[in-house]
Amino acid sequence: MSATLDAGKFQAYFNNAPLMSVPGRTFPVEIFYTQEPEKDYVQAAVRTVLKIHTSEKPGDILLFLTGEEEIEDACKKIQGEADVLLRDNPKSIGPLKAIPLYSSLPPAMQQRIFDDPPAARPGGPPGRKVIISTNIAETSLTIDGIVYVIDPGFSKQKVYNPRVRIESLLVSPISKASAQQRSGRAGRTRPGKCYRLYTEDAFINELQEQTYPEILRCNLASVVLQLKKLGIDDLVHFDFMNAPAPETMMRALELLNYLGALDDEGELTPFGSVMSDFPLDPQFAATLIKSVKYKCPDEILTIVSMLSAPVVFVRPRKQQKEADGAKANFAHEDGDHLALLKVYQAYKENEEDENWCWQNYLNSRSLKSADNVRKQLAKLMEKHGIELIPFPSDHHDYSRNIRKALVAGFFTQVAHLERKGDYLTVKDNQSVLLHPSSVISSKPDWVIYNEFVLTSRNYIRIVSAIRGEWTLEIAPSYFDLSRFPEGSAKRGLEILARKRKRQEEKKRLEERDRIDVDVSVHKRKQK
Numbered sequence: 001m002s003a004t005l006d007a008g009k010f011q012a013y014f015n016n017a018p019l020m021s022v023p024g025r026t027f028p029v030e031i032f033y034t035q036e037p038e039k040d041y042v043q044a045a046v047r048t049v050l051k052i053h054t055s056e057k058p059g060d061i062l063l064f065l066t067g068e069e070e071i072e073d074a075c076k077k078i079q080g081e082a083d084v085l086l087r088d089n090p091k092s093i094g095p096l097k098a099i100p101l102y103s104s105l106p107p108a109m110q111q112r113i114f115d116d117p118p119a120a121r122p123g124g125p126p127g128r129k130v131i132i133s134t135n136i137a138e139t140s141l142t143i144d145g146i147v148y149v150i151d152p153g154f155s156k157q158k159v160y161n162p163r164v165r166i167e168s169l170l171v172s173p174i175s176k177a178s179a180q181q182r183s184g185r186a187g188r189t190r191p192g193k194c195y196r197l198y199t200e201d202a203f204i205n206e207l208q209e210q211t212y213p214e215i216l217r218c219n220l221a222s223v224v225l226q227l228k229k230l231g232i233d234d235l236v237h238f239d240f241m242n243a244p245a246p247e248t249m250m251r252a253l254e255l256l257n258y259l260g261a262l263d264d265e266g267e268l269t270p271f272g273s274v275m276s277d278f279p280l281d282p283q284f285a286a287t288l289i290k291s292v293k294y295k296c297p298d299e300i301l302t303i304v305s306m307l308s309a310p311v312v313f314v315r316p317r318k319q320q321k322e323a324d325g326a327k328a329n330f331a332h333e334d335g336d337h338l339a340l341l342k343v344y345q346a347y348k349e350n351e352e353d354e355n356w357c358w359q360n361y362l363n364s365r366s367l368k369s370a371d372n373v374r375k376q377l378a379k380l381m382e383k384h385g386i387e388l389i390p391f392p393s394d395h396h397d398y399s400r401n402i403r404k405a406l407v408a409g410f411f412t413q414v415a416h417l418e419r420k421g422d423y424l425t426v427k428d429n430q431s432v433l434l435h436p437s438s439v440i441s442s443k444p445d446w447v448i449y450n451e452f453v454l455t456s457r458n459y460i461r462i463v464s465a466i467r468g469e470w471t472l473e474i475a476p477s478y479f480d481l482s483r484f485p486e487g488s489a490k491r492g493l494e495i496l497a498r499k500r501k502r503q504e505e506k507k508r509l510e511e512r513d514r515i516d517v518d519v520s521v522h523k524r525k526q527k
Contacts, residue, residue: 006177006210013241027187029149033200041152042070044197046077049130052148052195053082053096059147059192060117061130062137062185066156066171071100071132072317078130086121094118094125101133104311107365113143135174138181142188149186151179152197153207160219162251164428165412167219168454175211179203213242220244220252221282225261228268229276255412258478259286274384278377280304287409288381294401294408297381298388299341303406305374306340307450307462310366313437323361331439334399335447335464337406339439344370403448403466404474410448411475415460416468416492417445423460425452426471426493427485435459445492446471468496 011019038044045063052061065071075098082096095118101110118127131143135155155174160167174182179196186192196203215223224235232238235249256262259282261272268276271289278285284304291300306312315323330346332338347367350356357364378388391398407414415423415432421443423432434440435453440463450462471479472493481493 009241024184026184027189027191029183029187029191030193031183032193032195033203034197035199037199037202038152038197041154041197042074045150045152046074046081048150048195048197049078050081050085052150053128053130054085054093056148056193058094058126058128059190060128060143060145061148061150062143062146063130063132063150064135064138064152064155064182065132066154067134067169068100068102068104071102071134074098074132075100076317078132090121090124092125094120095127097127097129099129099131101131101137103134103136104363106314106363117145135178137185138178142185144189146185146188147190147192149182149192149194150197151182151194153179153202157211157217158214159217160248162245162248164425164430165219165251166428166430166452166454168452170454173207175209176203176207177210179207215240215244216242219281220248221255224249224252225256225272225276225282228256228262229273233266256282258412258475259283259409261286277384278380280308280377283409283412284308285409287406288377289384289386290408291405292386294405295389296391296398296401296405297386298390299402300405301374301377301381301388302341302344303337303402305370305377306344308373309370310363312340312343312363312366312370314361314363316361319361326359326361327439329360331441332399333441334403335440336438336462337450337464338399338402340462341402343367347371403464404470406448406464407466407470407474410450411471411478413449413452413460414466414471415447415449417443417447423447425460426479429485430458432458432460434463435461437461438463440465468492469500472497472500 007019007021011017034044042065045065049061049063063074065074078096079098082098085093086095097115097118099112099115101113113129113131113133115129117129120126129145131137131146137143138155151174153174154171155178156169157172158167159170159172183194183196186194227235227238235253236246253262253266256272257264257266259272259275260269261275261282263269274289275282275285278288280288284307288297288300288304291297313323313327315327330339330342332342343362344367346360347357347362352364352367352371354364357367381388391401412427414426416426418424418431423434424430425432430452432452434443434447436459438461440447444465446466446468447460447463448466449460451460453459453461479493481497484493
Protein backbone atom coordinates (compact mmCIF):
# COMPACT_ATOMS: atom_id res chain seq x y z
CA MET A 1 0.00 0.00 0.00
CA SER A 2 1.80 3.06 -1.29
CA ALA A 3 1.01 5.74 -3.82
CA THR A 4 4.41 5.46 -5.53
CA LEU A 5 4.93 1.70 -5.21
CA ASP A 6 6.03 -0.33 -8.22
CA ALA A 7 3.15 -2.79 -7.74
CA GLY A 8 4.11 -4.98 -10.71
CA LYS A 9 7.52 -5.68 -9.20
CA PHE A 10 5.98 -6.78 -5.89
CA GLN A 11 3.46 -8.94 -7.73
CA ALA A 12 6.23 -10.71 -9.68
CA TYR A 13 8.33 -11.21 -6.51
CA PHE A 14 5.43 -12.90 -4.70
CA ASN A 15 4.92 -15.52 -7.44
CA ASN A 16 2.45 -13.41 -9.46
CA ALA A 17 -0.02 -13.07 -6.60
CA PRO A 18 -3.38 -11.42 -7.41
CA LEU A 19 -3.09 -7.62 -7.54
CA MET A 20 -5.91 -5.39 -6.36
CA SER A 21 -5.62 -1.79 -7.50
CA VAL A 22 -7.80 0.83 -5.79
CA PRO A 23 -7.29 4.19 -7.53
CA GLY A 24 -7.79 7.41 -5.60
CA ARG A 25 -10.56 9.77 -6.67
CA THR A 26 -8.97 12.66 -8.52
CA PHE A 27 -10.12 15.47 -10.78
CA PRO A 28 -8.31 16.24 -14.06
CA VAL A 29 -5.00 18.05 -13.67
CA GLU A 30 -3.50 20.17 -16.45
CA ILE A 31 0.30 19.86 -16.60
CA PHE A 32 2.66 22.62 -17.80
CA TYR A 33 6.41 22.34 -18.50
CA THR A 34 9.08 25.02 -18.92
CA GLN A 35 10.40 25.72 -22.43
CA GLU A 36 14.03 25.76 -21.25
CA PRO A 37 15.78 24.27 -18.17
CA GLU A 38 15.78 26.66 -15.18
CA LYS A 39 19.15 27.87 -13.84
CA ASP A 40 17.80 28.56 -10.33
CA TYR A 41 14.74 26.46 -9.50
CA VAL A 42 14.05 28.32 -6.21
CA GLN A 43 13.91 31.68 -8.02
CA ALA A 44 11.77 30.12 -10.76
CA ALA A 45 9.41 28.70 -8.12
CA VAL A 46 9.00 32.11 -6.41
CA ARG A 47 8.29 33.69 -9.81
CA THR A 48 5.70 31.01 -10.65
CA VAL A 49 3.88 31.44 -7.30
CA LEU A 50 3.51 35.19 -7.90
CA LYS A 51 2.41 34.62 -11.50
CA ILE A 52 -0.34 32.20 -10.37
CA HIS A 53 -1.39 34.61 -7.62
CA THR A 54 -1.76 37.55 -10.00
CA SER A 55 -3.34 35.78 -12.98
CA GLU A 56 -5.13 32.56 -11.93
CA LYS A 57 -8.55 31.92 -10.38
CA PRO A 58 -8.91 31.49 -6.58
CA GLY A 59 -7.32 28.36 -5.09
CA ASP A 60 -4.38 27.54 -2.83
CA ILE A 61 -0.85 26.74 -4.05
CA LEU A 62 1.46 23.89 -2.99
CA LEU A 63 5.17 24.35 -3.76
CA PHE A 64 7.66 21.49 -3.25
CA LEU A 65 11.22 22.38 -2.16
CA THR A 66 13.99 20.26 -0.64
CA GLY A 67 14.78 21.47 2.88
CA GLU A 68 14.27 23.88 5.76
CA GLU A 69 16.71 26.59 4.63
CA GLU A 70 15.35 26.65 1.07
CA ILE A 71 11.74 26.72 2.31
CA GLU A 72 12.27 29.53 4.81
CA ASP A 73 14.13 31.53 2.15
CA ALA A 74 11.34 31.10 -0.40
CA CYS A 75 8.69 31.95 2.22
CA LYS A 76 10.43 35.22 3.00
CA LYS A 77 10.78 36.18 -0.69
CA ILE A 78 7.20 35.23 -1.63
CA GLN A 79 5.66 37.00 1.37
CA GLY A 80 7.73 40.14 0.78
CA GLU A 81 6.86 40.40 -2.93
CA ALA A 82 3.18 39.50 -2.38
CA ASP A 83 2.85 42.26 0.26
CA VAL A 84 4.30 44.81 -2.21
CA LEU A 85 1.86 43.66 -4.94
CA LEU A 86 -1.08 43.93 -2.54
CA ARG A 87 -0.03 47.42 -1.44
CA ASP A 88 0.28 48.62 -5.04
CA ASN A 89 -2.85 46.86 -6.41
CA PRO A 90 -5.35 46.43 -3.53
CA LYS A 91 -8.38 46.26 -5.87
CA SER A 92 -7.04 43.68 -8.35
CA ILE A 93 -4.81 41.41 -6.21
CA GLY A 94 -5.85 39.57 -3.04
CA PRO A 95 -3.70 38.90 0.05
CA LEU A 96 -1.29 35.93 -0.02
CA LYS A 97 -0.08 34.00 3.03
CA ALA A 98 3.14 31.90 2.75
CA ILE A 99 3.23 28.91 5.15
CA PRO A 100 6.30 26.62 5.54
CA LEU A 101 6.04 22.87 6.19
CA TYR A 102 8.94 20.56 7.11
CA SER A 103 9.43 17.82 9.71
CA SER A 104 11.53 19.79 12.25
CA LEU A 105 8.93 22.58 12.45
CA PRO A 106 7.15 22.71 15.86
CA PRO A 107 3.72 20.98 15.81
CA ALA A 108 1.78 24.25 16.34
CA MET A 109 3.53 25.79 13.31
CA GLN A 110 2.79 22.69 11.22
CA GLN A 111 -0.93 23.00 11.97
CA ARG A 112 -1.01 26.40 10.23
CA ILE A 113 -1.22 24.65 6.84
CA PHE A 114 -4.88 23.84 7.65
CA ASP A 115 -5.77 27.50 8.41
CA ASP A 116 -8.25 29.27 6.15
CA PRO A 117 -6.77 31.50 3.43
CA PRO A 118 -6.50 35.21 4.36
CA ALA A 119 -9.76 37.15 4.06
CA ALA A 120 -10.32 39.43 1.06
CA ARG A 121 -9.84 43.19 1.44
CA PRO A 122 -13.03 45.32 0.99
CA GLY A 123 -13.75 45.45 -2.74
CA GLY A 124 -10.74 43.22 -3.57
CA PRO A 125 -10.44 39.59 -4.79
CA PRO A 126 -10.26 36.67 -2.30
CA GLY A 127 -6.95 35.78 -0.63
CA ARG A 128 -5.06 32.53 -0.96
CA LYS A 129 -2.34 30.63 0.88
CA VAL A 130 0.80 29.05 -0.54
CA ILE A 131 2.24 26.07 1.34
CA ILE A 132 5.97 25.57 0.75
CA SER A 133 6.78 22.01 1.75
CA THR A 134 9.30 19.18 1.56
CA ASN A 135 8.04 15.90 0.05
CA ILE A 136 6.20 15.35 3.37
CA ALA A 137 3.16 16.75 1.48
CA GLU A 138 3.69 14.39 -1.46
CA THR A 139 2.11 11.30 0.10
CA SER A 140 1.76 11.77 3.86
CA LEU A 141 -1.14 14.20 4.05
CA THR A 142 -3.84 15.87 1.95
CA ILE A 143 -4.49 19.59 2.31
CA ASP A 144 -7.94 20.77 1.23
CA GLY A 145 -8.13 23.71 -1.13
CA ILE A 146 -4.94 22.97 -3.12
CA VAL A 147 -5.60 23.72 -6.80
CA TYR A 148 -2.10 24.65 -8.06
CA VAL A 149 1.05 22.56 -7.59
CA ILE A 150 4.58 23.76 -8.42
CA ASP A 151 7.13 20.96 -8.83
CA PRO A 152 10.82 21.90 -9.34
CA GLY A 153 11.66 18.19 -9.67
CA PHE A 154 14.01 17.75 -6.70
CA SER A 155 13.91 16.20 -3.23
CA LYS A 156 16.39 15.27 -0.51
CA GLN A 157 17.29 11.58 -0.38
CA LYS A 158 19.35 9.58 2.06
CA VAL A 159 22.41 8.17 0.25
CA TYR A 160 25.08 5.90 1.74
CA ASN A 161 28.58 5.84 0.27
CA PRO A 162 30.20 2.54 1.37
CA ARG A 163 33.70 3.59 0.25
CA VAL A 164 33.96 6.37 2.81
CA ARG A 165 31.19 5.05 5.15
CA ILE A 166 29.15 8.25 4.90
CA GLU A 167 25.36 8.44 5.03
CA SER A 168 24.10 11.84 3.93
CA LEU A 169 21.05 13.68 2.64
CA LEU A 170 21.60 14.81 -0.94
CA VAL A 171 19.40 16.88 -3.24
CA SER A 172 18.48 14.52 -6.11
CA PRO A 173 16.05 14.56 -9.05
CA ILE A 174 12.73 12.89 -8.26
CA SER A 175 11.34 9.89 -10.18
CA LYS A 176 8.42 9.91 -12.65
CA ALA A 177 6.29 8.13 -10.00
CA SER A 178 6.95 10.99 -7.52
CA ALA A 179 6.24 13.61 -10.22
CA GLN A 180 2.86 11.95 -10.95
CA GLN A 181 2.06 11.81 -7.25
CA ARG A 182 2.92 15.51 -6.81
CA SER A 183 0.72 16.55 -9.76
CA GLY A 184 -2.14 14.50 -8.28
CA ARG A 185 -2.15 16.77 -5.22
CA ALA A 186 -3.71 19.49 -7.40
CA GLY A 187 -6.77 17.41 -8.30
CA ARG A 188 -8.02 16.33 -4.91
CA THR A 189 -11.01 18.66 -4.52
CA ARG A 190 -11.50 20.11 -8.02
CA PRO A 191 -9.72 20.34 -11.40
CA GLY A 192 -6.22 21.75 -10.90
CA LYS A 193 -2.95 22.70 -12.58
CA CYS A 194 0.60 21.45 -12.06
CA TYR A 195 3.59 23.57 -13.12
CA ARG A 196 6.72 21.46 -13.59
CA LEU A 197 9.85 23.61 -13.56
CA TYR A 198 11.68 21.35 -16.01
CA THR A 199 11.18 20.48 -19.66
CA GLU A 200 8.90 17.74 -20.96
CA ASP A 201 11.94 16.18 -22.62
CA ALA A 202 13.69 15.98 -19.21
CA PHE A 203 10.60 14.32 -17.71
CA ILE A 204 10.45 11.68 -20.47
CA ASN A 205 14.17 10.97 -20.93
CA GLU A 206 15.99 11.94 -17.73
CA LEU A 207 13.76 11.04 -14.77
CA GLN A 208 13.88 7.39 -13.72
CA GLU A 209 10.60 5.47 -13.53
CA GLN A 210 10.67 4.74 -9.79
CA THR A 211 12.54 6.14 -6.79
CA TYR A 212 15.53 3.95 -5.86
CA PRO A 213 14.50 1.66 -2.96
CA GLU A 214 16.07 2.65 0.35
CA ILE A 215 17.88 -0.71 0.68
CA LEU A 216 20.11 0.45 -2.22
CA ARG A 217 20.82 3.79 -0.51
CA CYS A 218 21.49 2.97 3.14
CA ASN A 219 23.93 1.33 5.53
CA LEU A 220 23.01 -2.37 5.71
CA ALA A 221 24.40 -3.15 9.20
CA SER A 222 20.89 -3.48 10.74
CA VAL A 223 19.62 -5.60 7.83
CA VAL A 224 22.60 -7.97 7.98
CA LEU A 225 22.29 -8.35 11.78
CA GLN A 226 18.58 -9.21 11.50
CA LEU A 227 19.21 -11.73 8.70
CA LYS A 228 21.96 -13.37 10.76
CA LYS A 229 19.59 -13.55 13.74
CA LEU A 230 17.04 -15.31 11.47
CA GLY A 231 19.68 -17.92 10.66
CA ILE A 232 20.36 -16.80 7.09
CA ASP A 233 24.07 -17.30 6.46
CA ASP A 234 24.35 -17.09 2.68
CA LEU A 235 23.78 -13.34 2.38
CA VAL A 236 25.36 -13.14 -1.08
CA HIS A 237 22.67 -15.34 -2.63
CA PHE A 238 19.77 -14.13 -0.47
CA ASP A 239 16.70 -13.39 -2.59
CA PHE A 240 16.42 -9.61 -2.09
CA MET A 241 13.76 -7.88 -4.18
CA ASN A 242 16.48 -5.32 -4.99
CA ALA A 243 19.92 -6.76 -4.34
CA PRO A 244 22.25 -4.19 -2.70
CA ALA A 245 25.82 -3.60 -3.91
CA PRO A 246 28.36 -6.21 -2.65
CA GLU A 247 30.57 -3.39 -1.30
CA THR A 248 27.73 -2.13 0.94
CA MET A 249 27.23 -5.68 2.24
CA MET A 250 30.97 -6.06 2.94
CA ARG A 251 31.07 -2.77 4.86
CA ALA A 252 28.14 -3.95 7.00
CA LEU A 253 29.84 -7.28 7.78
CA GLU A 254 33.09 -5.45 8.59
CA LEU A 255 31.38 -3.05 11.02
CA LEU A 256 29.48 -5.87 12.78
CA ASN A 257 32.73 -7.82 13.14
CA TYR A 258 34.52 -4.82 14.73
CA LEU A 259 31.53 -4.28 17.07
CA GLY A 260 31.75 -7.92 18.16
CA ALA A 261 28.36 -8.93 16.75
CA LEU A 262 29.94 -11.37 14.25
CA ASP A 263 33.05 -13.50 14.68
CA ASP A 264 35.85 -13.80 12.08
CA GLU A 265 33.92 -16.58 10.27
CA GLY A 266 30.87 -14.30 9.98
CA GLU A 267 28.83 -16.24 12.57
CA LEU A 268 26.56 -14.43 15.02
CA THR A 269 28.16 -14.14 18.49
CA PRO A 270 26.19 -14.23 21.79
CA PHE A 271 26.85 -10.47 22.03
CA GLY A 272 25.44 -10.00 18.50
CA SER A 273 22.37 -12.01 19.46
CA VAL A 274 21.67 -9.61 22.34
CA MET A 275 22.35 -6.62 20.03
CA SER A 276 19.77 -7.88 17.52
CA ASP A 277 17.03 -7.76 20.20
CA PHE A 278 17.28 -3.97 20.29
CA PRO A 279 15.31 -2.15 17.52
CA LEU A 280 18.26 0.22 17.01
CA ASP A 281 21.17 0.87 14.70
CA PRO A 282 23.84 -1.73 15.70
CA GLN A 283 26.21 1.02 16.90
CA PHE A 284 23.55 2.33 19.30
CA ALA A 285 22.79 -1.21 20.51
CA ALA A 286 26.51 -1.92 21.11
CA THR A 287 26.89 1.39 23.01
CA LEU A 288 23.93 0.50 25.27
CA ILE A 289 25.18 -2.99 26.11
CA LYS A 290 28.84 -1.98 26.58
CA SER A 291 27.85 0.95 28.85
CA VAL A 292 27.52 -1.58 31.73
CA LYS A 293 31.34 -1.84 31.77
CA TYR A 294 31.56 1.92 32.37
CA LYS A 295 28.78 1.94 35.04
CA CYS A 296 26.58 4.39 33.11
CA PRO A 297 23.80 2.39 31.33
CA ASP A 298 21.12 4.77 32.65
CA GLU A 299 22.83 7.85 31.15
CA ILE A 300 23.66 6.10 27.84
CA LEU A 301 20.04 4.91 27.59
CA THR A 302 18.91 8.55 27.81
CA ILE A 303 21.44 9.74 25.19
CA VAL A 304 20.52 6.93 22.76
CA SER A 305 16.80 7.70 23.23
CA MET A 306 17.39 11.41 22.56
CA LEU A 307 19.36 10.58 19.40
CA SER A 308 16.56 8.23 18.24
CA ALA A 309 13.96 11.04 18.41
CA PRO A 310 13.65 14.07 16.08
CA VAL A 311 15.82 17.14 16.85
CA VAL A 312 14.75 18.62 20.20
CA PHE A 313 16.13 22.14 19.74
CA VAL A 314 13.81 24.64 18.04
CA ARG A 315 15.35 27.64 16.25
CA PRO A 316 12.68 29.91 14.72
CA ARG A 317 13.95 32.27 12.01
CA LYS A 318 12.81 35.41 13.85
CA GLN A 319 14.08 34.30 17.28
CA GLN A 320 17.43 32.70 16.49
CA LYS A 321 19.35 34.75 19.07
CA GLU A 322 16.91 33.84 21.87
CA ALA A 323 16.91 30.17 20.81
CA ASP A 324 20.74 30.07 20.80
CA GLY A 325 20.77 31.66 24.26
CA ALA A 326 18.34 29.03 25.57
CA LYS A 327 20.43 26.24 24.04
CA ALA A 328 23.59 27.65 25.67
CA ASN A 329 21.96 26.97 29.09
CA PHE A 330 22.15 23.24 28.34
CA ALA A 331 25.67 23.31 26.86
CA HIS A 332 28.29 20.96 28.29
CA GLU A 333 32.02 21.56 27.91
CA ASP A 334 32.56 17.97 26.73
CA GLY A 335 30.05 18.11 23.89
CA ASP A 336 26.61 17.57 22.45
CA HIS A 337 25.88 14.08 23.82
CA LEU A 338 26.12 15.33 27.40
CA ALA A 339 24.12 18.45 26.46
CA LEU A 340 21.28 16.17 25.27
CA LEU A 341 21.49 14.30 28.57
CA LYS A 342 21.15 17.63 30.44
CA VAL A 343 18.10 18.56 28.34
CA TYR A 344 16.29 15.29 29.15
CA GLN A 345 17.13 15.50 32.86
CA ALA A 346 15.83 19.09 32.99
CA TYR A 347 12.67 18.00 31.11
CA LYS A 348 11.95 15.33 33.74
CA GLU A 349 12.79 17.68 36.62
CA ASN A 350 10.23 20.15 35.22
CA GLU A 351 7.59 17.36 35.10
CA GLU A 352 7.47 17.23 31.28
CA ASP A 353 5.84 20.67 31.20
CA GLU A 354 5.03 21.86 27.65
CA ASN A 355 5.22 25.53 28.70
CA TRP A 356 8.73 24.97 30.05
CA CYS A 357 9.68 23.41 26.69
CA TRP A 358 8.22 26.37 24.82
CA GLN A 359 10.08 28.89 27.02
CA ASN A 360 13.38 27.01 26.48
CA TYR A 361 12.95 26.58 22.69
CA LEU A 362 12.59 22.80 22.96
CA ASN A 363 10.26 20.62 20.90
CA SER A 364 7.95 18.95 23.45
CA ARG A 365 6.79 16.37 20.90
CA SER A 366 10.41 15.25 20.27
CA LEU A 367 11.05 15.01 24.03
CA LYS A 368 7.87 12.94 24.50
CA SER A 369 9.04 10.69 21.68
CA ALA A 370 12.49 10.29 23.34
CA ASP A 371 10.79 9.48 26.67
CA ASN A 372 8.64 6.85 24.98
CA VAL A 373 11.68 5.29 23.24
CA ARG A 374 13.51 5.27 26.58
CA LYS A 375 10.71 3.39 28.35
CA GLN A 376 10.64 0.72 25.65
CA LEU A 377 14.44 0.29 25.61
CA ALA A 378 14.53 0.19 29.44
CA LYS A 379 12.23 -2.88 29.36
CA LEU A 380 14.58 -4.61 26.90
CA MET A 381 17.59 -3.80 29.08
CA GLU A 382 15.86 -5.20 32.15
CA LYS A 383 15.00 -8.34 30.13
CA HIS A 384 18.74 -8.82 29.52
CA GLY A 385 19.56 -8.24 33.19
CA ILE A 386 21.03 -4.74 32.79
CA GLU A 387 20.35 -2.65 35.91
CA LEU A 388 19.68 1.04 35.31
CA ILE A 389 21.47 2.57 38.28
CA PRO A 390 22.27 6.28 37.68
CA PHE A 391 25.97 7.21 37.84
CA PRO A 392 26.57 9.92 40.50
CA SER A 393 26.78 13.17 38.53
CA ASP A 394 29.27 14.65 41.02
CA HIS A 395 31.70 11.75 40.52
CA HIS A 396 34.98 12.81 38.86
CA ASP A 397 34.62 10.04 36.24
CA TYR A 398 31.00 10.93 35.31
CA SER A 399 31.68 12.62 31.94
CA ARG A 400 34.74 10.45 31.20
CA ASN A 401 32.86 7.16 31.58
CA ILE A 402 29.90 8.30 29.48
CA ARG A 403 32.20 9.38 26.64
CA LYS A 404 34.17 6.13 26.89
CA ALA A 405 30.90 4.17 26.52
CA LEU A 406 30.09 6.22 23.41
CA VAL A 407 33.52 5.42 21.96
CA ALA A 408 32.78 1.70 22.56
CA GLY A 409 29.96 1.91 20.00
CA PHE A 410 31.07 4.73 17.70
CA PHE A 411 34.84 4.18 17.41
CA THR A 412 34.44 4.12 13.60
CA GLN A 413 33.23 7.74 13.78
CA VAL A 414 36.25 9.53 15.20
CA ALA A 415 37.96 12.63 13.81
CA HIS A 416 41.34 14.23 14.54
CA LEU A 417 42.17 17.98 14.56
CA GLU A 418 44.45 19.16 11.74
CA ARG A 419 46.98 22.00 11.95
CA LYS A 420 44.84 24.02 9.50
CA GLY A 421 41.96 23.98 12.02
CA ASP A 422 39.61 21.51 10.34
CA TYR A 423 39.19 17.82 11.23
CA LEU A 424 40.13 14.62 9.40
CA THR A 425 37.99 11.51 9.87
CA VAL A 426 40.02 8.54 11.05
CA LYS A 427 40.66 5.84 8.40
CA ASP A 428 38.64 7.55 5.64
CA ASN A 429 40.67 10.82 5.70
CA GLN A 430 37.64 13.03 4.96
CA SER A 431 38.19 16.71 5.74
CA VAL A 432 35.30 17.96 7.93
CA LEU A 433 34.25 20.87 10.14
CA LEU A 434 32.28 20.91 13.40
CA HIS A 435 28.64 21.74 12.62
CA PRO A 436 27.63 25.28 13.70
CA SER A 437 24.87 23.80 15.90
CA SER A 438 27.45 22.04 18.14
CA VAL A 439 27.77 23.31 21.73
CA ILE A 440 31.56 22.69 21.76
CA SER A 441 33.22 26.10 21.97
CA SER A 442 36.88 24.96 21.73
CA LYS A 443 38.48 22.58 19.24
CA PRO A 444 39.47 19.32 20.99
CA ASP A 445 42.25 17.21 19.42
CA TRP A 446 39.98 14.17 19.10
CA VAL A 447 36.20 14.02 18.71
CA ILE A 448 33.52 11.40 18.24
CA TYR A 449 30.53 12.28 16.05
CA ASN A 450 27.06 10.92 15.42
CA GLU A 451 26.31 12.21 11.90
CA PHE A 452 28.22 13.27 8.80
CA VAL A 453 26.30 16.09 7.08
CA LEU A 454 27.07 16.83 3.44
CA THR A 455 25.90 20.33 2.39
CA SER A 456 28.03 23.03 0.75
CA ARG A 457 30.78 21.75 3.10
CA ASN A 458 31.42 18.55 5.05
CA TYR A 459 30.19 18.83 8.64
CA ILE A 460 30.06 16.46 11.60
CA ARG A 461 27.03 16.79 13.92
CA ILE A 462 26.38 15.73 17.55
CA VAL A 463 30.04 15.87 18.55
CA SER A 464 31.81 15.11 21.84
CA ALA A 465 35.44 15.55 22.86
CA ILE A 466 37.35 12.34 23.61
CA ARG A 467 40.93 11.34 24.35
CA GLY A 468 42.78 9.67 21.51
CA GLU A 469 44.26 6.94 23.71
CA TRP A 470 40.73 5.68 24.52
CA THR A 471 40.37 4.52 20.90
CA LEU A 472 43.50 2.32 21.16
CA GLU A 473 42.31 0.94 24.50
CA ILE A 474 38.65 0.30 23.54
CA ALA A 475 38.94 -0.84 19.90
CA PRO A 476 42.50 -2.16 19.37
CA SER A 477 41.51 -4.36 16.39
CA TYR A 478 39.96 -1.42 14.51
CA PHE A 479 42.88 0.88 15.34
CA ASP A 480 45.53 -1.65 14.27
CA LEU A 481 48.13 0.80 12.97
CA SER A 482 49.84 -1.79 10.73
CA ARG A 483 46.70 -1.79 8.51
CA PHE A 484 45.89 1.90 8.85
CA PRO A 485 45.81 4.29 5.85
CA GLU A 486 48.45 7.03 5.83
CA GLY A 487 47.42 10.47 7.07
CA SER A 488 47.61 12.82 10.02
CA ALA A 489 45.17 10.68 12.04
CA LYS A 490 47.58 7.73 11.75
CA ARG A 491 50.49 9.95 12.82
CA GLY A 492 48.43 11.16 15.79
CA LEU A 493 47.56 7.58 16.77
CA GLU A 494 51.20 6.48 16.43
CA ILE A 495 52.24 9.26 18.84
CA LEU A 496 49.54 8.11 21.27
CA ALA A 497 50.56 4.46 20.86
CA ARG A 498 54.23 5.32 21.65
CA LYS A 499 53.13 7.41 24.64
CA ARG A 500 50.93 4.56 25.86
CA LYS A 501 53.78 2.08 25.40
CA ARG A 502 56.14 4.34 27.43
CA GLN A 503 53.53 4.62 30.21
CA GLU A 504 53.03 0.84 30.27
CA GLU A 505 56.82 0.30 30.34
CA LYS A 506 57.17 2.82 33.19
CA LYS A 507 54.35 1.11 35.08
CA ARG A 508 55.98 -2.31 34.51
CA LEU A 509 59.36 -1.05 35.78
CA GLU A 510 57.73 0.55 38.85
CA GLU A 511 55.89 -2.70 39.54
CA ARG A 512 59.18 -4.68 39.17
CA ASP A 513 61.02 -2.26 41.50
CA ARG A 514 58.20 -2.55 44.05
CA ILE A 515 58.43 -6.36 43.94
CA ASP A 516 62.26 -6.19 44.31
CA VAL A 517 61.90 -3.91 47.36
CA ASP A 518 59.27 -6.24 48.89
CA VAL A 519 61.56 -9.25 48.31
CA SER A 520 64.63 -7.53 49.89
CA VAL A 521 62.57 -6.40 52.91
CA HIS A 522 61.27 -9.95 53.32
CA LYS A 523 64.84 -11.35 53.16
CA ARG A 524 66.07 -8.85 55.82
CA LYS A 525 63.21 -9.85 58.10
CA GLN A 526 64.08 -13.52 57.67
CA LYS A 527 67.74 -12.81 58.57
